[in-house]
Amino acid sequence: MHSWKKMKKKLTHFFSDHSPSSSSSSPSSTSSDHDQDESSSYMSSMLSFFLPSHESISKKNEEDYILRCGKSKTKQENGDHNTSSSELFEDAIDLQTPRKYIPDQNLDSVFISSELYHFFQSCLPNIVKGCRWVLLYSTVKHGISLRTLIRNSCDLPGPCLLITGDTKGAVFGGLVNSPLTPTPHRKYQGTFQTFVFTTIYGPPTLFRPTGANRYFYMCLNDLLAFGGGGSFALRLDGDLLMGTSGPCDTFGNQRLAHNEEFELKNVELWGFTHSSRYHS
Template sequence: MHALKDKVSQKLSNLFADSPSQSASPRFSNSDSPKAKLSSSVGKSLSSYFSFVVPQSGNDDELESCPPLPIRTDSYESIENCKPENGQSKAGTFISIDEDKESSKGGELAKGEIGNDYLEEVKQMRELTESSVFITANLCEFLQASLPNIVRGCKWFLLYSTLKHGISLRTLLRRSGELPGPCLLVAGDKQGAVFGALLECPLRPTPKRKYQGTSQTFLFTTIYGEPRIFRPTGANRYYLMCMNEFLAFGGGGNFALCLDEDLLKATSGPSETFGNECLASSTEFELKNVELWGFAHASQYLSS
């Protein structure tokens, strides 16, 4: 019995003798474990990251030398990948807009607006069979509304122009006979004023001073900024005087408008016939051009 106890005691003594003492260093420390290494590396990286982003206070030089944070662009989607779904854009998606494309769209829009304005002007002046030096879309619309009902909707035919037919009152009088009925005289000075008169054609010059015309005769001018019309006041019947030496409108004090035989110079002043003021930039002026327009349906003019 005692031998058995001694044998067990001996083995236990040997076992404790082989085990490392408590004072000896362990073979593996807690810091050497993989888990400890991972925690240490994470701590170091977090520490270095925060020290990189947020510099230590108290040193302005370090703050100024801090480089900017890198920006990730791989998470941004282009505008082609962000097409709306059911009328709505994708939630949480960053959409980059191409400024060049937007500017080109603006240019196309501006061109479209300009094109629309041009088409509108062409539409308003579709009655004119030729271009005019003076008649704009605004003036054409104004004159259309002022014309007698008998010629509304008719084509405008250029019977005479100093640019095409030369500077001669006699030529104007002769060409006024190509169309019967009302005709529109349009002239302008070199300062930009546009003015004229509606009269009955053909014009027939008289050997002596004699007024002619009808109450449908009227004058117009753009000297006031917007087109303005002057119709007979009823004070007299001095509508029109036509001679080989001059063509004049109105009377009772002054001619409202008087063109010389060369269609180079003219005068304008207040008249009782139309109740007008000066139609041009000054009472005496040089003419820039003179046009005479007749009204008829296309088939009527071509057959005449």
């Protein structure tokens, strides 16, 4: 602002010094001073016309800014804009909020759908939630053998999830709290973390121990069974071809398969590891 005034002052003096009134002789000093003042005023007015002051420019810019804001506001009120403020706000949230990573969405499984995967995430013990799923055994990959299933269950510590199904489309199984250890005689193992489940009744249904007994699961070299008291909730034979299912006191469950005796479609055993969930 000061530099602008200084330049204006210099230009005024320059034109005043070179004006006709200053170069011509005058009869008296009073007349000369008067003419010089008029000349200075005239030149100042001309300079103001061609070179507006800083104040006038600032004022004009402020008026233009208010005018633009008013037009923009009017457009928003009349609905002439393409993107609403709420949409801009939602876009900003989407950009700033990190996407939640869900591990193991592409599990190499015959049975696990997206619905069943999320069901397991809600009912698995906290110790394995968020862990990476590892396929320990599958009849498709490892052949038909309960002994192989038992041996492969020891590849990882912690709980194991057995998933199987019948040829009519039902998917069912159960959770054991540790790698399988066969016993020479019929002896029940497990804890209250053990459960069985089925999809035969629509959405996946979970059956946890009722507390009626402690017959959680039994593992022999030629038999794997869940529950007891009345019948087994689920029993698989040694060659993993046939199975049975019925109501039992341990889990208070209904039959898990379509029929009491059924042919197994496939058998999978899943373990869980705390290694990086981004591990490929």
